[in-house]
Every structure is written in structure tokens, then in C-alpha cells.
Amino acid sequence: xxxxxxxxxxxxxxxxxxxxxxxxxxxxxxxxxxxxxxxxxxxxxxxxxxxxxxxxxxxxxxxxxxxxxxxxxxxxxxxxxxxxxxxxxxxxxxxxxxxxxxxxxxxxxxxxxxxxxxxxxxxxxxxxxxxxxxxxxxxxxxxxxxxxxxxxxxxxxxxxxxxxxxxxxxxxxxxxxxxxxxxxxxxxxxxxxxxxxxxxxxxxxxxxxxxxxxxxxxxxxxxxxxxxxxxxxxxxxxxxxxxxxxxxxxxxxxxxxxxxxxxxxxxxxxxxxxxxxxxxxxxxxxxxxxxxxxxxxxxxxxxxxxxxxxxxxxxxxxxxxxxxxxxxxxxxxxxx
Amino acid sequence: xxxxxxxxxxxxxxxxxxxxxxxxxxxxxxxxxxxxxxxxxxxxxxxxxxxxxxxxxxxxxxxxxxxxxxxxxxxxxxxxxxxxxxxxxxxxxxxxxxxxxxxxxxxxxxxxxxxxxxxxxxxxxxxxxxxxxxxxxxxxxxxxxxxxxxxxxxxxxxxxxxxxxxxxxxxxxxxxxxxxxxxxxxxxxxxxxxxxxxxxxxxxxxxxxxxxxxxxxxxxxxxxxxxxxxxxxxxxxxxxxxxxxxxxxxxxxxxxxxxxxxxxxxxxxxxxxxxxxxxxxxxxxxxxxxxxxxxxxxxxxxxxxxxxxxxxxxxxxxxxxxxxxxxxxxxxxxxxxx
Numbered sequence: 001x002x003x004x005x006x007x008x009x010x011x012x013x014x015x016x017x018x019x020x021x022x023x024x025x026x027x028x029x030x031x032x033x034x035x036x037x038x039x040x041x042x043x044x045x046x047x048x049x050x051x052x053x054x055x056x057x058x059x060x061x062x063x064x065x066x067x068x069x070x071x072x073x074x075x076x077x078x079x080x081x082x083x084x085x086x087x088x089x090x091x092x093x094x095x096x097x098x099x100x101x102x103x104x105x106x107x108x109x110x111x112x113x114x115x116x117x118x119x120x121x122x123x124x125x126x127x128x129x130x131x132x133x134x135x136x137x138x139x140x141x142x143x144x145x146x147x148x149x150x151x152x153x154x155x156x157x158x159x160x161x162x163x164x165x166x167x168x169x170x171x172x173x174x175x176x177x178x179x180x181x182x183x184x185x186x187x188x189x190x191x192x193x194x195x196x197x198x199x200x201x202x203x204x205x206x207x208x209x210x211x212x213x214x215x216x217x218x219x220x221x222x223x224x225x226x227x228x229x230x231x232x233x234x235x236x237x238x239x240x241x242x243x244x245x246x247x248x249x250x251x252x253x254x255x256x257x258x259x260x261x262x263x264x265x266x267x268x269x270x271x272x273x274x275x276x277x278x279x280x281x282x283x284x285x286x287x288x289x290x291x292x293x294x295x296x297x298x299x300x301x302x303x304x305x306x307x308x309x310x311x312x313x314x315x316x317x318x319x320x321x322x323x324x325x326x327x328x329x330x331x332x333x334x335x336x
Numbered sequence: 337x338x339x340x341x342x343x344x345x346x347x348x349x350x351x352x353x354x355x356x357x358x359x360x361x362x363x364x365x366x367x368x369x370x371x372x373x374x375x376x377x378x379x380x381x382x383x384x385x386x387x388x389x390x391x392x393x394x395x396x397x398x399x400x401x402x403x404x405x406x407x408x409x410x411x412x413x414x415x416x417x418x419x420x421x422x423x424x425x426x427x428x429x430x431x432x433x434x435x436x437x438x439x440x441x442x443x444x445x446x447x448x449x450x451x452x453x454x455x456x457x458x459x460x461x462x463x464x465x466x467x468x469x470x471x472x473x474x475x476x477x478x479x480x481x482x483x484x485x486x487x488x489x490x491x492x493x494x495x496x497x498x499x500x501x502x503x504x505x506x507x508x509x510x511x512x513x514x515x516x517x518x519x520x521x522x523x524x525x526x527x528x529x530x531x532x533x534x535x536x537x538x539x540x541x542x543x544x545x546x547x548x549x550x551x552x553x554x555x556x557x558x559x560x561x562x563x564x565x566x567x568x569x570x571x572x573x574x575x576x577x578x579x580x581x582x583x584x585x586x587x588x589x590x591x592x593x594x595x596x597x598x599x600x601x602x603x604x605x606x607x608x609x610x611x612x613x614x615x616x617x618x619x620x621x622x623x624x625x626x627x628x629x630x631x632x633x634x635x636x637x638x639x640x641x642x643x644x645x646x647x648x649x650x651x652x653x654x655x656x657x658x659x660x661x662x663x664x665x666x667x668x669x670x671x672x673x674x
Contacts, residue, residue, distance in 0.1 A: 035465075093642045100649035102461070103399075103602050110595055111641025118635035125631060263591075267469070274466060309477045312470035319467050320455050 005178055007296045013184045013253070015292025016191035020246035021269030022276070022284035023198060024086075024239030030215040030279040031235045034102065037109035038089055039243060040266020041116040042082050044259065046244025047251045048120055049081030050074040051164055052156045054252075058165045067167045071252065075190070078248035079241040085116070086240025087233055095229070120157040121259045127153025161258045164251045187249050194245055195285050198238065202281060211235055215279065264308065271315040277328020286326060357610070364516060368509045380508050385620035386515035387573055387580075392600040392612035393522050394569030399598070400607035400655070401530065402562030403542030405465040408472025409597050412567040414479060414589035415448055416441040416574025418486065421584055424496035427487065434498035438575040445571025446564040453563040457556050460545070472594050479586040491585035498579050511580045518576070519613075522569060526609050529565075538562060542607075596620075603644060605651030614652045 021043055028036040036042075054074040057063055063070045093112045097105045131146035133139070139146065172181035202208035213221040214231045222228045250265070251257045268291060276287025291311060298310040318325070364386075368379050391413060398406040419441035423432045432440070456467050479486045486492070498505040498514065505511055529535050537558045540548040549555045578584045600619050604611025622640070626633035 093646075096646045097649060100645070101606070103405075103598075103606060104645045104649035107599055107602050108642050108645040110599065111638045111645070114638030115635055115642065116638075118638060122631065122635060267473075270466065271470075274463070303481075305481050306477070309474050312474050315470050316456075316467050319459060319463055323459055323463055 002178055007300065008293065009178075009180055009184060011293035011296035012289060013187050013292070014295065015289035016187050017246050017250055017265060017288075018269045018272045018291050019285045019288025020191055020194065020242045020249075021265055022272040022288045023195070023281065024243045025270050025273040026276070026278055026281060026284040027211075027235050027239040029273070030281075031211060031218075031232055032094070032098075033279075034094070034105050035109070035270070036094075036239075037106060038093075038112040038116060039239070040262030040264075040269075041113045042086050042089065042240045042262075043243035043247045043266065044257070044262035045085045045116060045120065045247070046078040046082035046240075047247030047257045047261065048157060048162070049244065050078035050248030050251055051162050051257055052152075053077035054165060054167070055155050058167075063165055063167045070167065071186070074252075075245055075248050078244040080244070082244025082247065083237045083241035086236040086243075089116075090233060090236040095232075117259045117262075121159045123157030124150075124153045157259070159259070161256050164255045164257070166255055168252055183253055187253060190245065190249060194242060198242065199281065201238070207231070207234055268308075268311050271311050274315060275318050275325055277325025280325065280327045283325055283327035290326075360613070361520075365513075368512055376508065379512050381621055381624045382617075383508055383512040383515055383580075385616045386512065386519055387577060388597065388600055388616040388620045389519050389613050390515065390522065390573040390576070391570055391597045392604070392616050393519070393526060393609060394566045394573065395597050395601050396607070396609060396612055397526070397562050397566035397569065399601055400609075401535065401538045401542065402559060402566075403538070403545075404559065404562060405461055406468045406566070406594075407465040407591075407598065408468035408470070408475075408594055409566075409570055410589040410591065410593040411468075411472040411475040412445040412449060412570030413574040413577070413593065413597075414475055414586075415445040415567075416571030417578040417584050417589070418479065418492070418574070419444045419571070420575035421492040421495050421578045424579070425492055426494050427492050431496055434496070434500055434579065438498075438572060438579075441575035442568040442571035445574065446568040449563040449567025450560055453560050457559055469591070469594070472589075472591060476586050476589050476591075479589070486586070489586060491583055492578075493583040495578050495582050495584070497582070498576075505579070508580075511576070515576060518572065523609060530609070534558065534561065599641065603641075603651055605653035605655055607655035608651070608653045611651055611653035611655075618652075 021039065024039050024042070025036060028034065028039070054063065054070060057070045057073060062073075089112050093108045094105060097108055127150050131141060131149045133141070141149065168181075168183035168186065170181055170183075172179050172184070174180075200208075202211060210221070210226045210231050211234065213224065213226055214228055214235075218228055221231075246265075247257075247262075250261075269288065272287035272291045273284045274287070275290060276283030276285070278284075291314065294314055295307055295310055299307055302310070364382070367382060368375075372378070391409065394412065395406060395409045398404045398409070420437050422428055423430055423437040423440060424434070425431075452468075452471055456464060459467060480489055482488075483490075505514060537548070537553045540551065540553055541555055541558055545555060577588070581588075596619060600615035601612060602615075603618060604613070604615025623633050623637055626636055
């Protein structure tokens with residue numbers, strides 16, 4: 001029993017990551033009916049921004065004196081890093097293709113995915129290149145600037161695995177003999193807070209209303225005076241920011257990040273979005289937690305290496321039994 | 337005046353249709369005959385691109401012709417490769433002749449294709465893509481984890497070289513001709529299929545599944561047929577790959593392979609069998625051409641994919657409407673005029 005509850009908590013932690021990433025997939029699918037294949041990489045960029053910020057904060061000693069504040073700053077940095085990446089990707093790689101075939105958009109998304117992975121990997125190379133720009137004998141940047149650029153880019157990215165400073169620790173509270181680490185509590189709380197915020201935004205604000213309108217019918221929404229492009233940008237901003245939050249938390253929890261880290265969580269989060277009903281926001285949350293739990297429970301019965309297969313088997317069974325997902329509806333109702 | 341333009345247009349088309357393919361085949365076939373620096377490397381690279389043409393033609397049947405979005409094509413490639421490896425290597429100590437083994441490999445891939453197609457017949461578009469993506473990953477992970485049977489991540493070694501009537505394919509040059517020979521046969525057969533009743537049924541299905549069904553096309557049957565044929569071609573490609581490499585590992589068949597093949601089909605022009613050739617050459621040879629840029633080549637490759645799609649979302653060679661549609665229109669116009 002004790003073990004079961006521990007595993008449930010583990011499943012909810014993993015599920016929090018999946019749910020946060022799945023929200024981005026589902027929102028983009030809601031407004032554009034496209035699978036944002038680069039979403040996993042946007043998530044990865046968030047993790048890198050968080051890592052960069054937290055390393056810098058650790059240099060000035062903030063992670064020692066006030067770890068909570070450091071984590072909040074890192075989360076915000078990761079969220080904005082991802083969100084801005086998301087907006088740029090939408091503007092440059094997806095918007096020109098909005099009327100092209102779905103497959104063209106898909107290829108563009110795959111290209112974006114490769115580009116982002118390589119960009120993060122090559123940041124230090126670009127950094128030393130920029131720092132060494134010179135005209136004749138004169139350098140473009142003074143010596144101190146050059147070192148700063150090289151240092152910063154080296155801290156940010158690179159082909160090697162980056163390590164988060166372990167500020168969360170392994171302590172936790174004990175409830176009835178079960179240890180729940182603070183890190184898990186933090187992850188679950190942050191995820192729930194962001195999901196409630198998102199739900200309020202979509203249901204209660206004017207932007208949310210516009211997003212729902214665009215997801216229901218883009219042309220009619222445009223005729224009603226909604227700036228469709230702006231709403232799509234906003235959707236990418238919000239979805240990517242959530243992925244960024246997930247990225248930073250995953251970094252804090254698992255400590256290691258690398259340029260290709262986005263692929264597996266990305267695919268699993270997509271599974272979660274489909275299980276919950278793609279285009280449906282509560283569905284993505286439900287699907288994320290469900291997938292996390294199923295994965296953790298399956299590990300109890302199967303060798304751990306089959307963990308990744310389980311997600312896909314669930315996906316395939318779900319699609320065969322109820323392709324629209326648990327909460328999805330194929331009717332004309334709003335998808336968000 | 338009008339006649340002259342028409343003749344010019346016809347001439348233009350006949351040049352494009354007949355001379356260009358002939359020219360391309362001559363160039364491809366004669367490359368290994370010349371000597372130039374790093375010849376072996378280039379023969380390998382172009383031969384490898386040829387292998388991807390085969391795979392691209394297989395996926396073309398799924399995505400381009402039948403309109404079934406497939407993101408897990410590497411699964412069939414893997415099944416073909418492993419079947420051949422089981423049948424012709426010291427792993428189980430079975431050594432079946434190449435021509436029989438390669439057909440069995442293709443057949444097994446086709447069988448699996450049909451088996452996974454049956455439960456997902458109703459799925460469309462992105463959903464089908466995701467199921468096949470999941471299927472591709474499942475196959476790879478099973479190959480990785482069923483260690484007793486597949487030797488896990490250690491892979492299978494010392495796979496037999498093809499031996500056709502006593503002639504042993506030992507060098508890459510022979511594989512080069514083997515691969516392009518198969519490409520030629522496949523192109524011929526695909527052309528026949530595209531212009532047959534089956535091809536027209538696929539076309540109708542691709543344009544609108546419901547309308548096709550209502551016009552009396554047995555959609556399920558043609559879907560299964562498309563999946564079987566595509567998977568068969570993928571299996572052939574896999575068998576050639578494993579006999580060429582001599583050793584195979586589960587990671588040879590990861591999702592990037594599926595995505596690469598899909599990129600080839602789409603870049604070349606969706607539904608155009610000749611576009612696949614162009615797409616494969618561009619996609620497989622490009623990273624090697626860009627090798628001079630060493631570290632930057634993948635980032636440039638990603639960027640080129642995006643730029644290409646923005647400038648030419650239809651691909652290099654968009655699929656043209658079939659001839660019979662074109663002929664019907666001017667005749668009608670004449671009748672109205674007279």
C-alpha cells in the first residue's frame with residue numbers, strides 16, 4: 001500500500017510534466033489544426049534558459065540565500081525563453097505556410113526542430129565567432145566584452161550535457177510513513193497553479209474568448225473583428241511558456257539537460273494530448289496525469305525498459321477504441 | 337501562332353519527359369565508371385541515396401498515392417532488414433539464397449503492414465500518423481529489448497553478402513548497381529500501378545475518402561493493398577541495407593529515419609514518383625555535400641527544410657493531374673462554341 005501511494009505520487013509528478021507540455025500541443029492544434037512538431041524542442045529551449053539563469057544566480061549566491069526566489073526567477077526566465085522562441089517559430093516557420101498543405105507545415109516543423117536542437121548545441125561556437133569578429137587589427141568588441149560573450153554562450157549551451165545546480169535537495173515531508181520530497185510537491189503545485197491560471201485565462205478573459213472563437217471557426221472569428229494572427233501568436237506564447245515552465249522543472253528535478261532531451265517527453269506529451277482529446281484543454285491535463293500514472297503502474301509489472309512502449313500501446317488502443325480522446329468531441333463545438 | 341506555341345510546348349514536354357530521365361539515368365549509371373577523388377565515398381553516398389529512393393517509393397505508396405499519413409515507415413524497413421539478417425547470417429546459422437530471402441523479407445514486412453492496417457482502417461490524417469509513429473517506435477524498442485531473439489543493441493553481425501547465381505556482391509559498386517536496378521524495376525511497376533484501376537482508386541481515395549466509398553470503391557481493400565505494397569518495398573530496402581552493411585543495430589531504424597523518408601517524399605513533390613529521386617538525392621547527399629561546413633551542416637539542413645517549404649510547399653516536382661482529366665476539358669469548350 002505504501003509503495004503504491006509512493007508510485008502514485010511519482011506518476012503525478014511525471015504526469016505534471018506531460019500535462020504542461022501537452023497543453024501546448026493541444027492549444028496549437030485547437031487554433032491551427034496542426035501538430036507542432038517542434039514543441040518538444042521549445043520545451044528544451046526553456047530548460048536551457050532556466051539552467052543559464054540559475055547558474056548565473058548561483059554565481060551571485062542567490063540559490064544559497066533564497067532558493068525559492070531563485071527557482072521563481074528561473075521559471076520565469078524559462079517560460080519567457082520558450083515563449084519568445086515559440087512566437088518566432090510561428091512567425092517565421094508556420095505563418096507563411098498557413099494555407100499550404102498540412103504536410104508542408106509538418107516538414108517545416110521538422111526543420112524547425114532540427115534547427116533549434118542544433119542552435120542550442122552550437123551556441124558556444126557562435127559565441128566565440130561573434131567575439132572574434134574584427135576589422136583589420138581592431139576587434140569589434142573590447143576584450144572584456146568578448147570574454148563575457150564567450151563565457152555566457154558557454155554557460156548557455158553546447159553539445160555536452162548541462163547540469164542544473166541541485167538546489168531542491170532530497171528532503172521532504174513524511175506523511176504516515178511516506179516521504180514526499182519538496183521537489184515533487186513544488187512540481188505538482190506549480191503545474192496545478194499554471195493549469196488553473198490557463199483555464200481562467202481561456203474561460204474568463206477576452207483573449208481566451210477570442211482564442212475559443214478562432215479555434216471554432218477562423219474565418220468567422222476574423223469577420224467578427226478578431227485579429228486572428230495576434231490570437232495565434234498569443235496561443236503560441238502561452239503554450240510555449242507552459243512548456244518552458246515544464247522544461248525548467250524537469251531540469252531541476254532530473255538535474256541533467258541536453259539538446260535532444262525534448263524528443264521523448266514531446267512524443268509522450270503528444271500522446272497525452274491525444275488520449276485526453278486533442279484540442280481540448282482539460283483533456284490535455286487529464287491525459288498527462290493519466291499517462292504518467294499508467295507509465296508508473298506498468299513499471300511495477302513489466303521491466304522498466306518497456307516504459308516507453310507502454311505509452312505508445314496506450315495511444316494505439318485509445319485511438320482504435322475512441323479516436324477523439326476521452327474528452328474530445330467531434331461535433332462542431334469549440335475545441336479549446 | 338497558337339499551333340506554334342502548342343508545338344513548342346509539346347516539344348518542351350517531350351524533352352522534359354523523355355530526354356531528362358534518360359540523361360539522369362545515364363549520369364547515375366556512369367558515375368562509378370569514372371575515376372575521381374574520393375570515388376568510393378561518393379559511390380557509397382549516392383548508393384545510399386538510391387536506397388532511400390527505394391524507401392521513398394515505398395512510403396510514396398502510403399502517403400503520396402493512397403493518402404495514408406505514415407510516420408513509422410522505418411518499422412517496415414527494420415522488419416525487412418532483420419528478416420534478411422535472420423535468414424542469411426550465422427545468427428541462427430541459416431543461409432538462404434539472396435533472391436528468396438529478400439522476397440521473404442519483403443513479404444513479412446507486407447504481412448505486418450496489413451496486420452497493423454486492419455485495426456486502424458477508420459483512422460485518418462494526423463491520427464493515423466501518430467499510430468504509425470507509435471508502431472515504428474514499438475518495433476524499434478522490441479528489437480532492442482527482445483535480446484534473446486534479436487541480440488538487442490549488440491545487433492546482428494556478419495550478414496551474408498548477396499549471391500545471385502554465383503555472383504557475389506562484395507563491393508559498394510555492385511550494390512550501387514543492384515540498388516539502382518531495383519529502383520528502375522520499382523519505377524516501372526509503380527508507373528503501371530498508378531495508371532491502372534488500382535491507381536485511380538487510390539487517387540479517388542486520396543482526394544476524398546467518403547466520395548470514393550460512395551462511388552463504389554472498396555476503400556478498405558485498397559487501403560490494405562496500399563499498405564501491403566508500400567511495406568513490401570520498405571522490406572526490400574531493409575534487406576538490401578542489411579546485406580550491404582553486413583551488420584545491423586536497432587538504432588539504424590529510429591524515428592529520424594522515418595522522418596527523413598517522409599521529407600524525401602514531400603520535398604520531391606507529394607505523389608510524384610520521379611520527385612522521390614530528386615528528394616532522396618537532395619536529402620541524403622546534402623548533409624554530405626555540406627560536410628565541408630562540418631559543424632554547421634545540420635543547422636543549415638534544418639534551415640533549408642523550412643525555406644524550401646516556404647518557397648515551394650508543393651515540393652520540387654508537384655504531381656500533375658492525370659492525362660485523362662486534361663483531355664476532357666478542351667473538347668467540352670469546342671462543343672459549346674459550335
